[in-house]
Amino acid sequence: MAKKGENVIMGISIGDLNGIGAEVLLKTFEDARMLDMCTPVIFANVKVLSFIKKTFNLECALHGIDSLDQLVVGKINVLNVWREGVNIDFGKNNPEVGKYAIKSFTEAVAALKEKQIDVLVTAPINKYNIQSDEFKFPGHTDYLDQELGGDxxxxxxxxxxxxxxxxxxxxxxxxxxxxxxxxxxxxxxxxxxxxxxxxxxxxxxxxxxxxxxxxxxxxxxxxxxxxxxxxxxxxxxxxxxxxxxxxxxxxxxxxxxxxxxxxxxxxxxxxxxxxxxxxxxxxxxxxxxxxEGIRTSPDHGTGYDIAGKGEADHNSFKEAVYLALDVYHNRAEYDNLTSNPLKIREKQEESKKYS
Structure with a gap:
């Protein structure tokens, strides 16, 4: 989707709203410099995210949209994938909240498949409360394996x-x-x-x-x-x-x-x-x-024990954003290289040094 020099469109699934996912996500993009590297679009609901932003006194402007063609580059876009309110009770395991985590995730994966977003970063889910007749996967990876080409x-x-x-x-x-x-x-x-x-x-x-x-x-x-x-x-x-x-x-x-x-x-x-x-x-x-699609995630879980306390460290989520961007640009360079026979030969000569 994005071309060289353009802002990468980064889809983000919201994860378990009773956990620390939304907190570390918003803390990451509270730094306005992040928007120089990518344009986030969070698959959730703008009113829910506004409540969480207010809870943690975070300074970041949210831009609500109802379709991806309304996305504004350089803003923190929140795509409303549901309309109703959500009862957030930080630190609690709630199957109802799990349904919203999966709705966010599956909508984001569909957008990645359709190349409406360039990369996907997933906030942590609770593997127990996401299970339903519609979603019977142990976690993110197994669903991605089904939906996206590759292994x-x-x-x-x-x-x-x-x-x-x-x-x-x-x-x-x-x-x-x-x-x-x-x-x-x-x-x-x-x-x-x-x-x-x-x-x-x-x-x-x-x-x-x-x-x-x-x-x-x-x-x-x-x-x-x-x-x-x-x-x-x-x-x-x-x-x-x-x-x-x-x-x-x-x-x-x-x-x-x-x-x-x-x-x-x-x-x-x-x-x-x-x-x-x-x-x-x-x-x-x-x-x-x-x-075929690019997906990263922080290496921690929902963090129920510290959820709602404002104590969550957002470094892993920020690193997930950085890695998604790095892989996106590396793949673009790789694709450009492999489509150019002269560059392939140069690369082969270089690789002989390592054999």
Whole structure:
């Protein structure tokens, strides 16, 4: 949608209104300089957002619109995707509020599909209260995978630290059953492409963590690393993908070994997310790699324990905005490069330095 030099149109889903999402969103755009980089359009209701703005004494002007063709560049646009009032009770889990979170999200995704917005940033939802007959997904990522072309992959990002997952929101006792060579291949290729296209990294180096303690100790503590992971990595490496491992997960981050790689792939959710959130100190971003559309989110949840108190730190949301913009511009540059044969040759010569 946006062209070079133009203001990127950033769609934002409001998340759980009883949580901290709206607070960190408005705090981010209270800094007027943000509007020099993008034009936000919040999928919600302007009266509800005005109430929240007043609650936290925030100084930001909201511009209510009823359709996206009324959007004004350089303003904080609020698209009214519902008309009725919402009973906000900060810190409370409320299925009625969950319905508005999903209405905001699905409308924003539809706009992204139709290229009415350039990128999407999602505020946190409560995975329990969003469930209904119409929405039966564990969270944002699974719905995005259905609606947008590609293969969705949860990719946690903070500066040069990037952690992807082979499996995400499944119970630990089901991890091994989900692991196959085909899955490992798909996830690694998705990350390899994203590093090149979304992060401008030539010849990326990827590390994968072992499934079992000490990567199985040659089969003494589980066979998955030897029978599934290693064969998949060997084939990919022979095809030119620079993937290494499996590494013992217990010492990989503490030893600083992660700093040698452009991305790390964990076998399951907590194996990757615990070290990531420990190292990122609340500045991390959840990026959905592998999709045709661009979506980012802060790396925290609804924050019910501090909701309504004005204490929420908006840094992660701000970083989500920055990353969405970076990926948008990197993809535009990548597309321009790949459409120019001379530039492709120059890039290939450059990449030989890393092989």
């Amino acid at each position: 969705a992959l949860m990719f946690m990002v903070q500066d040069n630290l990037r952690v992807g997952l082979l499996t995400d929101h499944i119970p630990v006792n089901e991890v091994s059953a989900h692991l196959t060579e085909a899955l490992i291949r798909k996830k690694i290729l998705t990350i390899n492409t994203s590093l090149k296209k979304d992060f401008k990294i030539n010849g990326p180096k990827i590390a994968i963590l072992g499934v079992n303690p000490h990567s199985g100790d040659n089969g003494v503590i589980g066979k998955e690393d030897d029978t599934i992971v290693k064969p998949a990595l060997k084939k990919l490496f022979e095809e030119g993908v620079r993937v290494f491992g499996p590494f013992s997960a217990d010492s990989f981050f503490g030893s600083g070994q992660y700093e040698k790689y452009d991305a790390i792939i964990a076998a399951y959710h907590d194996q990757g997310l615990i070290p990531f959130k420990t190292l990122s100190f609340g500045n991390g971003v959840n990026y959905t790699a592998g999709l």
